[in-house]
Amino acid sequence: MKSDSKTTEYDKIISFLFKKKYVTNENERELDFTKDEIVETAQQLNIVLRNPPDVVYTYRCRRALPADILSTGGWILVPKGKGRFSFCRTERSSFIEVQEGLAQIEILNAVPEIVEKYTSNDEQGLLSVIRYNRLIDIFTNIACFHLQSHIRTTIADEGQIEIDDLYAGIDDDGNEYILPVEAKSPDERDKLGWFQVANLVRYANQCFPKLKCRPIAAKPFERNLVCLM
Template identity: 50%
Template sequence: MSLVEIKIPDSTPEIVEKYSSGDEQALLAKIRYNRLIDIFLGITAYSLQNHLRTTVREIGQIEIDEVYVGLNQRGSQFIVPVQAKSGNDQISVVQTKQDVAYCTDHFPELVCRPVSAQFIDNNLISMFELTINDSEVRIVEEKHYKLVTAQEISDVDLEQYRSDY
């Protein structure tokens, strides 16, 4: 059984679409242009840095694909490390633990909400919110977003989304 594909109007600039290669950087661009972190986590998020190479105490050097900061309607602030995967790459348990360690070490006052994203196909993106529970990486939530033209979102789709609200 597969998850429902939530249709989102594709805001990726056509010139970016034309020249993107379908790799992790293309995935990160689609996430950024379509504000999928905001939509998925229900917060307002801002890209802080991408391709971050840094060090974490007791781990050493790590790399995070992209880091967002954000806030919710009550003023809570978040740090969101994003792990992007393309092709047959799998979510990395080690990378998730390193991302959380970085956030805990560098932003202890912010709530860490690690996210992993993966292309299912060119315009279908799977997103996972992850957590560490009993030293294990666990999935908090998974959603599939299909980037489409506005005309591809039917009244039936909107009725379904409305009833899910």
């Protein structure tokens, strides 16, 4: 199935499901639904749906909800546990937009030549660039140390999440920090959502309650141009 047709079919599915929920609950701030309802909606529309969770993922990480949904107000999709989701009202965009006019800070590239030669140009390659160049230390002015990568865990009321990278840090005054990282690929469709940053904080509060949390988001614009937020 081509991506354009998939997007169109996903629009049809999510719009149909939203309208069914909204018509009798238009004053509610949350409209709950399940993975089974996504499957049922696809069947009602005669759409062959091979990966139901990808419908939700698309509108959480790749693109905004269809215009007919947003015409009723601001909405985002939020997980509510295994196989459960909700349309939630919001006053802001689902995605974080990088501020224009940011100044570039040049540093010496510490990535080994052989690593730079063979590393992939995606979020995994980005994490390598960040680690070799100690960009987290530079960005936060904290001495940071890598703990773990690709942590898959469950947080209360959200369900399963994945943390791309995790650092621990300590500042000059001895304060200790936990720094979860969300990394994105250069692809314009790979967007950073507010919910992802919120999940970094929830994860830190749940698993490292005694440490100060500094969530980090990373998005590359070019091979050697990285924006940290």
